[in-house]
Amino acid sequence: MSNDLTLYQAIDQYQGHIDIYGTKGYANFTREQANALMGYFEPDRAINSINLNQMYVYIKAMQNKGLKNNTINKRLALLKRVVKHCEIDCELTGLKFLRSQFITYGRLSATELKTVSKAVDYLKVHEQLIYHVFKDTGIRVNELLHIKAVNVNLLQQSILLAETKTGQARTIYFTKETGNLFTRYFKANSKQFTKPGALLFYNLKTNREYVNMLFRRIKKLSGVARVSPHRLRHTLASDLYSNGCDILYISRLLGHCNLETTKRYILVNEDVALLIYEKFINVEPRAIK
Numbered sequence: 001m002s003n004d005l006t007l008y009q010a011i012d013q014y015q016g017h018i019d020i021y022g023t024k025g026y027a028n029f030t031r032e033q034a035n036a037l038m039g040y041f042e043p044d045r046a047i048n049s050i051n052l053n054q055m056y057v058y059i060k061a062m063q064n065k066g067l068k069n070n071t072i073n074k075r076l077a078l079l080k081r082v083v084k085h086c087e088i089d090c091e092l093t094g095l096k097f098l099r100s101q102f103i104t105y106g107r108l109s110a111t112e113l114k115t116v117s118k119a120v121d122y123l124k125v126h127e128q129l130i131y132h133v134f135k136d137t138g139i140r141v142n143e144l145l146h147i148k149a150v151n152v153n154l155l156q157q158s159i160l161l162a163e164t165k166t167g168q169a170r171t172i173y174f175t176k177e178t179g180n181l182f183t184r185y186f187k188a189n190s191k192q193f194t195k196p197g198a199l200l201f202y203n204l205k206t207n208r209e210y211v212n213m214l215f216r217r218i219k220k221l222s223g224v225a226r227v228s229p230h231r232l233r234h235t236l237a238s239d240l241y242s243n244g245c246d247i248l249y250i251s252r253l254l255g256h257c258n259l260e261t262t263k264r265y266i267l268v269n270e271d272v273a274l275l276i277y278e279k280f281i282n283v284e285p286r287a288i289k
Helices: 007-021 024-038 052-064 069-085 110-120 125-137 141-145 176-188 208-222 229-242 247-254 259-265 270-280
Strands: 158-161 170-173
Touching (some): 007 024, 110 125, 125 141, 125 208, 170 247
């Protein structure tokens, strides 16, 4: 056992293990959670000196700051994994997780998507392209910001994502309409993509705020206040599922490591649910308005 380890030393040991055996994405995730923990607890204190009462105080403090139970649970889980990995005998082994809070972003309706797409037509080409890539692929914001121009395949209408949340590369696909936007975008900015490894959206400089500002404009132009990159991600998952796509493929397209995560993204189309209900109870289907 290693009961003489400090919080920092114990976390560092576990992080070294994850850096070797875990994915790049998970290693970055553990660092974020570890930094958050050591921003509250003194890194030089003995880890076995942290008792359950002190953890209850920590949990309450985080809740008062507005953190959700799911976020706090990620930090508790890291502590428990560190203790187990380092074989530390302390009260943290008995730490229980908080009740999970399921948050859904909902899906955009077909009417809302049509309204937004019409409004987006008035934007600049690169702004239209950003929106349509989000809509077609369900890509995460950080993944979009790290797309390299060379990884866009116009012939196959696909994008190879080398930088992902999980650290595992994956291929995503886009529609013909988005392919036409890509062609216009590349033609107008051809000089920007002569350097090897040039980013697709070079002018964004990996800036999330740029994307946030763009979607605030899209909301104002379209009048659809619910539109956002993450809601487009949920919408894609739900639409694929409603159209008969196997959840395994949806999970792969979204870059999820766990099918349970994908299931939480899917909201059943109520019109489809009605048709299925009437089919299986053998009644005459009613017309969908």
